[in-house]
Each structure stands twice: as structure tokens, then as C-alpha cells.
Amino acid sequence: MTLTSDAVDRPVADDGGEPVDETPPTPPPTAPRVSRRRPPWRNPWRRPWVLETFTWAYLIWSIVPIAIAVLFSFNNGKSQSVWQGFSTRWYWGDPVNSVAHNPALRSAVVQTVRLSVLVTIIAVPIGVAFAIGIQRWHTRTSTTFNFVMVFSYVIPELIFGVAMFFLFTQLFTAIHLGTGAEVLGLVTWNFSWPAIIVLARLASIGSSYEEAAADLGASRLQAIRRVLLPLLMPAIFASAVLVFASVVDDFVVVDLLSGSADTQPMSVIIYSTSHGGNGGPALNALATIMLVMSFAVATIGLVAYRWMTRGERGANSQEAMTSIAGM
């Protein structure tokens, strides 16, 4: 093996026709013996220590700052950068500035939960219906709208938000900026998740199950309801988890579409209060609540997805994790 790779590693002469030095490079005197017991750096299956160290460094860099921010939400002092002992005052202890007692922070939590639930309930059925429709009719309209849907998935959120902002301030003025506009905007922004995921799942299911159902006398609607939807359940569930979590995390759309202070969800409050870093640990507490919400939903999603796809070929926890992350 060493000899072969040496042969390839040797610089190959160009086609230029220049006389090439034919004498092989003198082999190091110990070469034949070394090929039996290679030094560790010649072992082709050695562990990639450099890459592994680099990956750990990346993971530490990506996670430790968050961990510190979570830690400071339990700080017993006003500072976000100097540790002053453990307390839960920023969650509920402090009678004025804690998340539980400050009306702005409390209403932000409520608003985030309200938006996430409403948007998930509306966006997922629309996305699923869209995907089934696109998959079943192969017409020019369906191709065009598939294109529009993927387009809505990659357009920068600011441009989308600007369009929504003008829609509700100039055209649909009956819907004021506020919860109504936020829900409609977020549904539009997020329904490509279920659509894309369900389309992928439909492609992997194929049409044979539905044809079998039709042969056994099921109507079109029955076939969808009794055969297709149960098969799609894991995908629908994974996309619901994704929609919920991305609404919790969303910032641009809600920032542009929230009208008054009482319709601002948590992300907007964190943004508008932490300019220049004077928000205090109550913001860390708010962000930690968001984090816990997202992670709780992700964990529920992961466990349920594993349970629903049990017994399927290729089902394992890695596959479940990537599906829940929308990959």
C-alpha cells in the first residue's frame, strides 16, 4: 500500500515532451521495513485528531456562550456580566422587574405562546393540503405554485416583512397591525415547512398504496383519509414541531407587524430592550423561557417521531433528529 501511494504521489511529468529524469528517487534505506510497521502518521485509518479537536472547539464556541447566558438569568444582582450568587428573582422573586410581575414581559410570554399555537394550527393543515394537491395534479398551475412556495422559503425575511407591512397598512386596513396581522404573516412565512417536508415524504411513499386502496373500492377522499394521512403522520408531526419552534424564534415578521406594545412577543422585547446591553438579567430569564419552550417542543417531537416511525426501515435516532430539524 505504501508503495502504491508513493508511486502516485510522485510528481507526474507533463505532456510537454521535455526529457524527464528517469532515475527513480533513491529510496530511503529503511523504506522496505517501514512499510511493515508504519509510523502513526502514515496509518491511513488513524483517528483524525486535528479535525476532532476542531469540531469540539466549534461545539464549545457555539454552546458555552448560551450556557453562560442561561446561568446569568439566575444571577442575584442587576449585572449581566458579573456573577453575584444564585436566585430566581428575575423569574418571579422580584416584585417589579421579574418576568412574572413586569406586565410587558408577562404579556410577551403570553403573546409568544398564543402566536405559536395559532400559527401551528393554521399553517400545518394548509401546508399539508398544499403538498397533497401539488403532488396529485401535475398541471402548469401546480408547478407554478410549487415554485412560488419554494421562493417564499428563500426570500430574505426583511423583504417579505416589508411586503406584509404594506399589505396591512395600505390594502387590508381592516386588519390592523397586531395579533391578526402577525398570525397571517407568520402562517404565510412558515407554511412552506410542512409543504416541503410532506412533499418529500409523499415522494418516498409513492402512489402504490393509494392505488391499492382504490382497487379495494376506496373513494379518492377515503384513500387520502384512511391510507395517506396515517402514512404522512410522522412528516406532519415533524413539520408542526418545526413551525411551532420557528414561530417562537421568529423576529423580523413580528417586529414589523406588531402594532402596540401589548402585541410584542418575547423576541421583540429582547431586541428593543437590550440595545447597548442595559436590559438586566430579566431579559436572560425571558430568553431562557424561549429556549426551554423550543427544547421542550423539540424533545416531544423527537420522542413522538421515533414512536411513530418505529419499525420502519432506516429509522433510528439520527434520522429522527435530522427530520425534526427539517433536513
Added chain:
Amino acid sequence: MPGIIWLVVLFLVPFYTVLAIAGGTLNAIFSTPVPVWNPLRWTGTSYAAVYHLFFGSGSFVWPIFLRTVWYVAVASLISLVVAYPAAYFVARFAGRRKGLFLALLIAPFWISYMMRMLAWIDLLQTDGYINRALVDLHLISQPVDWLGGKSTTVILGLVYGYIPYLILVLYAGLDRIDQRLLEAGRDLGLNRVRTFWRVTLPLSRQAILTGMLITVLPMMGDYFTNQLLSGAQSTSMIGNVIDSQLNNSTQEAQGAALSLLLLAFLLAPMLYYVRKTRQASEEAF
């Protein structure tokens, strides 16, 4: 087809509204925008105003635009250089601990963007951990005001904010590469480095392109990262200009025109992405 109706009413109509406002006229007294719905009567007033902002005397948008492109280019290249090796390691070499690595790679994807910026605001305070560590190591004598309008901080924030999306795309692409192709390369006498250059890298080119697009496109419309991490005029990006125009009713029409121009600028990469994903899904059918 409720999905299609929804898309028409809430995706296509909004963009027509933007066109109508950008092409519309201004109210003579309040100079608030008056949308013009008939495309034949669209005027160029707002576009002219935006052109003036870009190139007219006392223009301030052109340097901001160049800065945006520069920040996005640097930040996305740094992201790629950091994300690729990590994704490569997890996809190829993680072995039995792949599940753990994957969970840790995906974790930031579930953490709110605001939370991730807040974490750095805490660390970069003048009395924060970064400054204290640097002073203790005698690398600097005075604490640095990281949050006072430093380009480095904004670029770091962009990298930190968008890298999870890139790394997931790269991981998915690298994980799909057939291991047998790599083994074939090794059998044919390539060493590790050459197998990577001649087999892995060409096979992952698609993942690199889509991953870069998925980070570059939202970065171009970013206005919150630099606002949170610096807030200074000297680091503002094109998104900040649009955002501030929307908050001022006399400039709303210019905001509409400017976001349409940004859209036009980004249209080619967006269409490329849509075409590529469509091809990929057709191959899967």
C-alpha cells in the same frame, strides 16, 4: 386548494402592494405614500429618490450597501471555513458517537437568534468575561468596548447567528456521499488528502452552494445583528436603512422601492436555489 388561495392573497398580493406603493405618488401635504394600483400610471418618483440616496450629493446609502456586501462576504466565508471541517468530521469520522455530535450540532438551530445575540452581549460587556480573560492574559491592557460599533463584533455576530443553518446543510450533503466512492478512491491509491480533494470536495460542491445561499440571503436582509451588537451608524447595513424608512411615514415609499431593488439584486441567486432544489427533488422521485 386553500394553499394556493392563501399564497395568492398573502404572498403575491403583498408584493403587488409594494410595487403599487413604490410606483405610487406622495400625499401633497403629509408626503405619506398613496398607492397607485394601475401599473400604467406608475411613476418613478420613489425610485428616483432612492437613486438619489445611492448616488446623489450627500448620499449615504452607497457606502452602506458596499459595507453590507463586504460584511456578508467575510462572514459567510468564515462560516464556511469553520462549518465545513466540523460537518465533515461528524459525517465521516464520528463513529458511534455520531448521535451525540449530531445533537450538539443541531442544538443551536433550536435556540432563538435573540438568545444567541444576548449571550454575546453579556460576554462582550466592558466588564464581561471576554475582556476580563484578555486582560488577565495580558493581551490587552484596557478593556475593549466591543459593543461600541466594531466591525469585528458585527461580523462575529453574523457568523455566530447563521452558522447553524450552514452546518446542517453541509452535514446533510456530506452524510449522503456514498462511502464506497471514498473507499474506491483509496483503493486506487489516493492518500487521504487527495481523496478529499478529488472525491469528497467535488461531491459536496452542491451542498456548499446551497449552504452558502441559505446563509447569504438572510444575511443581506439582516438589520438586527448589528443593531444589537453595535448600534452605531458606522456599522449599519442595508437592512437598517429599510427598517428606518418603514418607521418614518414620509419615507415609506422609498423603503418600498429600496426593498424591491434589494429583491432584484438577490433574484438571481434565489432563482438558482429554487432551480437546484427542484432538480434535487425530481431526482428523488
